[in-house]
Amino acid sequence: MVLTDELQSLECAVQTFLAGRLPVPDLPSARTTFFEALYGQGWSAPCWPLPWGGGLSPVEAVIVDRALNRAGAPVPDLLTIDVAGPLILELADTALHRHWLPGMARGAVRVCMHPSLMAGEVMTGRLEGGCFLAAQRTGRVPDARGAQAIMALATDGKTAALVLAPLQPALVRPGLPLEPDTVDLEGLAFHVVTAASSTIELRERVASVRSRGTGRSWTGRLRYLLNALTAAGESNLAALDVSLCGLEALEMRVLADPSGVDSEPLRILLEVRSAELGRKLVEKRLAGLGYYALAAPDPGLVHNELPGPALVARGAEAELIRYLLEDVTGRRNRLARLLGQGG
Amino acid sequence: MDFSFTEEQTLLSDSVERFVQNDYAFEDRQKLIRSEPGFSADHWKTFAGLGWLGVPFSEADGGFGGSAVDTMILMEQFGKGLVVEPYLASVILAGGAIRIAGSRAQKERLLATLIDGSTQAALAFAEPQGRFNLADLTTRADAHGDGYRLNGYKCVVLNGPAADFFVVSARTDGGQRDQAGVTLFIVPADTEGVSRRDYPTVDGFRASEVTFEDVSLGADALLGVPGAGYPVMEQVIDEGILAVGSEAVGCMEVLYKATVEYCKTREQFGQPIGKFQVLQHRMVDMFMEHEQSKSLMYMAAMRLDEGYDDEAKKAVSAFKVQVGKSGRFVAQNAVQLHGGMGMTDELNVGHYFKRLTTIDTLFGNVDFHLKRFGGL
Numbered sequence: 001m002v003l004t005d006e007l008q009s010l011e012c013a014v015q016t017f018l019a020g021r022l023p024v025p026d027l028p029s030a031r032t033t034f035f036e037a038l039y040g041q042g043w044s045a046p047c048w049p050l051p052w053g054g055g056l057s058p059v060e061a062v063i064v065d066r067a068l069n070r071a072g073a074p075v076p077d078l079l080t081i082d083v084a085g086p087l088i089l090e091l092a093d094t095a096l097h098r099h100w101l102p103g104m105a106r107g108a109v110r111v112c113m114h115p116s117l118m119a120g121e122v123m124t125g126r127l128e129g130g131c132f133l134a135a136q137r138t139g140r141v142p143d144a145r146g147a148q149a150i151m152a153l154a155t156d157g158k159t160a161a162l163v164l165a166p167l168q169p170a171l172v173r174p175g176l177p178l179e180p181d182t183v184d185l186e187g188l189a190f191h192v193v194t195a196a197s198s199t200i201e202l203r204e205r206v207a208s209v210r211s212r213g214t215g216r217s218w219t220g221r222l223r224y225l226l227n228a229l230t231a232a233g234e235s236n237l238a239a240l241d242v243s244l245c246g247l248e249a250l251e252m253r254v255l256a257d258p259s260g261v262d263s264e265p266l267r268i269l270l271e272v273r274s275a276e277l278g279r280k281l282v283e284k285r286l287a288g289l290g291y292y293a294l295a296a297p298d299p300g301l302v303h304n305e306l307p308g309p310a311l312v313a314r315g316a317e318a319e320l321i322r323y324l325l326e327d328v329t330g331r332r333n334r335l336a337r338l339l340g341q342g343g
Numbered sequence: 344m345d346f347s348f349t350e351e352q353t354l355l356s357d358s359v360e361r362f363v364q365n366d367y368a369f370e371d372r373q374k375l376i377r378s379e380p381g382f383s384a385d386h387w388k389t390f391a392g393l394g395w396l397g398v399p400f401s402e403a404d405g406g407f408g409g410s411a412v413d414t415m416i417l418m419e420q421f422g423k424g425l426v427v428e429p430y431l432a433s434v435i436l437a438g439g440a441i442r443i444a445g446s447r448a449q450k451e452r453l454l455a456t457l458i459d460g461s462t463q464a465a466l467a468f469a470e471p472q473g474r475f476n477l478a479d480l481t482t483r484a485d486a487h488g489d490g491y492r493l494n495g496y497k498c499v500v501l502n503g504p505a506a507d508f509f510v511v512s513a514r515t516d517g518g519q520r521d522q523a524g525v526t527l528f529i530v531p532a533d534t535e536g537v538s539r540r541d542y543p544t545v546d547g548f549r550a551s552e553v554t555f556e557d558v559s560l561g562a563d564a565l566l567g568v569p570g571a572g573y574p575v576m577e578q579v580i581d582e583g584i585l586a587v588g589s590e591a592v593g594c595m596e597v598l599y600k601a602t603v604e605y606c607k608t609r610e611q612f613g614q615p616i617g618k619f620q621v622l623q624h625r626m627v628d629m630f631m632e633h634e635q636s637k638s639l640m641y642m643a644a645m646r647l648d649e650g651y652d653d654e655a656k657k658a659v660s661a662f663k664v665q666v667g668k669s670g671r672f673v674a675q676n677a678v679q680l681h682g683g684m685g686m687t688d689e690l691n692v693g694h695y696f697k698r699l700t701t702i703d704t705l706f707g708n709v710d711f712h713l714k715r716f717g718g719l
Contacts, residue, residue, distance in 0.1 A: 237717075238713045238714070238716050238717035239664070239713055241661075241716070241717070242660075242661045242664045242665060242713065242716060243665075245639065245642070245657075245658070245661045246635040246636075246638055246639050246661065246665050247635070247638075248642075249638035249639050249641060249642040250634065250635060250638040252638075252641075252642075253638055253641065256347075265630070265634075266634060269630070269631050269634055269635075272631070273631060273635065329624075332623075332624050332627050333620070333623070335627045335630070336620075336623035336624065336626065336627050339603070339626075339627070339630060340603075341603050341606065341607075341617050341623045341626050341627070
């Protein structure tokens with residue numbers, strides 16, 4: 001289970017870059033400087049094409065991501081880089097590329113997701129030229145606090161559109177712990193990323209972009225979390241460690257198939273199992289920190305119904321769980337279809 | 344990062360797969376395990392003729408020059424057919440001990456006949472009080488003239504009934520559980536003082552309880568360095584774990600695929616039960632458990648091929664833990680989804696379940712290997 005020489009060199013380059021450069025946690029200016037440096041290397045959005053991102057292959061991106069996460073380095077928001085960015089790159093015009101992508105890649109713009117992107121509802125409003133004006137008064141949006149932009153699926157009754165708007169802090173009213181925040185949407189002017197004749201068509205377009213590999217190494221994050229637990233003196237970690245070893249071995253198998261076609265079921269497997277293991281690690285960590293971790297219900301919860309630990313957890317852990325737990329059931333369904341289980 | 348097989352490995356995999364598909368039907372296997380000696384001598388000759396008995400041995404020893412990956416490929420295919428021929432006991436375990444610790448003369452004398460299939464062997468290492476601790480030995484070998492005198496008792500000696508000779512671990516020095524002071528011996532099965540009680544195991548294999556009573560051994564019976572047998576045993580057993588674990592991965596694949604096919608055809612409420620989401624998700628979990636085990640199988644094989652060190656030991660223990668948990672999960676769900684039929688002797692599902700259950704306890708169960716993994 002060894003990497004090729006080229007991938008090993010890349011991993012060493014990331015490790016060398018990180019040596020002595022990890023920012024102090026919770027110090028915004030240090031994070032900004034770090035993200036700028038990361039952006040300079042093309043590693044903040046490694047899978048995005050040049051000139052917006054690193055132009056790396058998914059395999060190379062995984063190596064970068066794994067090295068960053070194993071070192072505990074902060075990474076730009078996953079939903080921004082893996083969902084919003086690819087949607088803009090694929091579906092928007094160059095003017096919107098120029099407007100949004102540099103800030104997102106630098107870590108200066110975090111995009112939060114309106115529930116319309118994750119669940120069945122759709123935001124309503126009026127389409128005026130290239131602009132969409134929301135008619136809804138408010139929206140319940142997870143993790144809107146601190147976000148600089150909001151993305152949604154919207155309709156004016158005739159046309160459906162994927163839309164994106166800057167988000168001012170004054171528009172966000174923080175929710176209770178474990179609850180989504182409330183965003184004042186009425187009159188908010190959105191850029192139209194792309195439009196379609198129906199929401200079904202638009203959702204299919206979005207799903208098609210989202211189903212591609214993101215170049216993320218889930219195991220890198222999990223290894224960091226496990227190391228943190230070990231450092232905190234937690235015991236009885238062997239079973240979790242074995243599970244993680246299995247996922248690392250699985251990740252290597254996925255990496256060994258650059259086309260990704262043959263390993264599609266394995267990639268979904270990796271995501272589902274990483275989500276499950278990630279939740280266990282986060283719950284253990286939270287318990288160690290004295291938090292009360294809510295008993296986690298079925299993992300197949302959608303984004304706006306996440307269990308407690310995902311919302312109580314902060315930083316890398318929260319990102320991991322939030323991203324991965326999103327639609328685990330959907331991933332299992334997709335796997336069942338790929339494997340032809342239904343007959 | 345190369346997971347593709349070489350041309351030779353692909354040929355090996357294809358030839359074993361063909362053998363299992365064409366010559367190892369489930370009904371034939373059932374007849375074999377009810378017969379004596381519990382396996383087919385003709386199949387054993389076929390194995391020898393195709394070179395499979397020489398896979399783990401170097402070309403200098405008359406073998407195929409294969410690696411751990413080759414053994415993995417072969418055993419995974421054996422697992423798919425629930426092959427009962429004593430490949431593990433004779434070639435991997437007893438043969439492995441001779442390969443690692445044997446002198447040139449011993450290799451020439453013993454390995455040649457193991458590889459051509461004219462003799463079989465067994466590794467007598469387990470004792471009732473030892474559980475999975477290879478160093479916990481009450482069997483003693485005391486110096487006697489130029490040689491040794493062996494006394495003791497070994498349990499669950501796989502392939503004991505058919506073995507022409509045993510590789511026996513015994514204490515020549517130190518306390519009952521000391522790792523130092525363990526010595527290996529080669530003991531012909533017909534030596535005076537060796538007695539056996541043979542029995543079939545729950546999974547269709549054969550084993551013996553072997554008693555050694557004042558067995559006189561010459562100096563040439565010594566395998567390796569006196570008192571330094573423990574590391575040899577540890578390596579042999581780890582290679583055995585890779586072998587049985589690979590077999591388990593093969594078993595799991597068959598169970599998963601058989602269950603999917605069954606659920607596509609078994610109808611309930613006017614449609615195939617495979618259409619029900621809850622059953623699909625259960626099969627997805629079976630798929631996941633199988634693939635996670637397979638991933639760790641690759642890792643363990645590659646680590647063993649890189650050299651036998653702590654990293655390799657950790658990978659082997661992680662693999663054994665995963666196989667123990669996954670094997671149980673896959674087998675239990677295969678039985679559940681097949682309904683009452685899954686428990687019958689006539690359907691192969693229950694037999695795979697028995698083999699997977701045995702593999703879980705062979706060479707250390709989940710708890711033992713979790714502890715070992717954590718301690719490395």
